[in-house]
Amino acid sequence: MKHRKKLIAIILTLILTVSLAACGGDSDSDAKNKLTIAHQYGMAYAPLQVMKEQKLIEKYYDGVEIEWSVLNSGSAITEGFAGGSIDVGAMGVGPAITGITSGVPYKICSNMSAQPHKIMTNNPKIKSLKDIKDEKIALVNMGSFQHIVLAMAAKEQLGDAHALDNNIVAMSHPDGMSALLSGSVDCQLTTSPYVFKEAAETGISEVEALESVWPSGNSFIVAVASTSLQEENPELYDAVVKAFDDAIEFLNSNTKEAAEMLCEAEDVDAATMEKWLKDKDCVYSTETKGLMDFANFMSDNGFLENDGPKDISDLVFDNVKGN
Known part of the structure; x- marks a missing residue:
């Protein structure tokens, strides 16, 4: 009887050990299939809304669980990357360059958009x-x-x-x-x-102040991805990149349908949104434009604590095209 109890105890111990090992394996697998994406407000982030609505990342990577988060600034998103809680984010080129040169573990994985920028005033005396x-x-x-x-x-x-x-x-x-x-x-x-x-x-x-210093079409919002995502799960990273390609292609080729998708978030009708999307300064592209010019200005005028990038490859992953 004692031998039988001892045998049962050994078997139960083995079962428990195997179960815990299996749970540990599932946990690692779950971690690889989770993605946290953070962005901000406005039309510049439309590719991410398209990606979310059309489940474009899921199209290229089965079983991924995505958490979408909206934050107030690029610096808040950078803090999330530094703390390891964000995998993919979208922000202005300034905060992205600041984060990369400060050693935050991310790089640009795609350009997203250029958008009109203006200084608006309620004071008729302010002309310049x-x-x-x-x-x-x-x-x-x-x-x-x-x-x-x-x-x-x-x-x-x-x-x-x-x-x-x-x-x-x-x-x-x-x-x-x-x-x-x-x-x-x-x-x-x-x-x-x-x-x-x-x-x-x-x-x-x-x-009137900005057009001469930052021409229409130059990069405004870029997407960044953690270096750990790109290095440790390249299949999921590639799925994200392909999803950006698809989303931007959709915005450029299906403006009316895109307007119907985006108008509710901005509390306007689809016709108004379509007009905005067709504005000459509203440009969606995966290729960066003017990135190094922006970085050099930041470096030359005291906006970076560390040395500025020597080459665009310091800022972007290998798949990114542009200047």
Whole structure:
């Protein structure tokens, strides 16, 4: 009887050991099949909405579980990458360059979009940057794409890249629009769809300043992926890249259908969204444009704590095309 009990105990121990090992294997497998994607607000991120709606990553990688997260800034997304909680993200080229040169473990895996950027004002006396004295300018945050573009314009037109730094009030695009319309701030440097919405408001006009420093079509939003995803799960990484290709192709080839998909998020009708998507400055492409020019400006004007990139390969994975 004692021998029988001992044998049963041994068998149960073996079963438990095998079960735990199996659970451990499932856990590792689950980890490889999970993906956290973070992005921000606005039309610039439309490829990700298409990817989500059409399940494009799932099309190329069976069984992947995706968690979608919306954050207020590129810096918040960078913090997620640094903490290991985000695998793929979308942000302005400024925060992306800052993160990469600071050693955050990600690189650009695809370009996403160029979008119209304008400085909008509720003050009819402000026609150019030279008219801005103590007036407040709302933009996403210090070090954002909008901040760097403002600095480019300030250097060209005022002689000092940081001449307007003290005028900046950090606000998300939606909050900045509300502040501009209510008169809480005098100006907002923003992008689509907010520039379109603000232009339709009585008493709001554009401050001519940005076109000469950042031409239409130059990169605004890029997608970044963690180096661990690219190195440890290249099949899933490739699925993400292919999904970006498909989403951007869809946006460029099916504008009317895309407008119907995107209009609800921006609280407009499909016809209005289609008009916005056809704006000459609204460009969706997987190829980067002007990336090294942006990085060199940041390096030359004190926006990077570390050395700037020597070559575009320092910023992008091998599959990315552009300059």
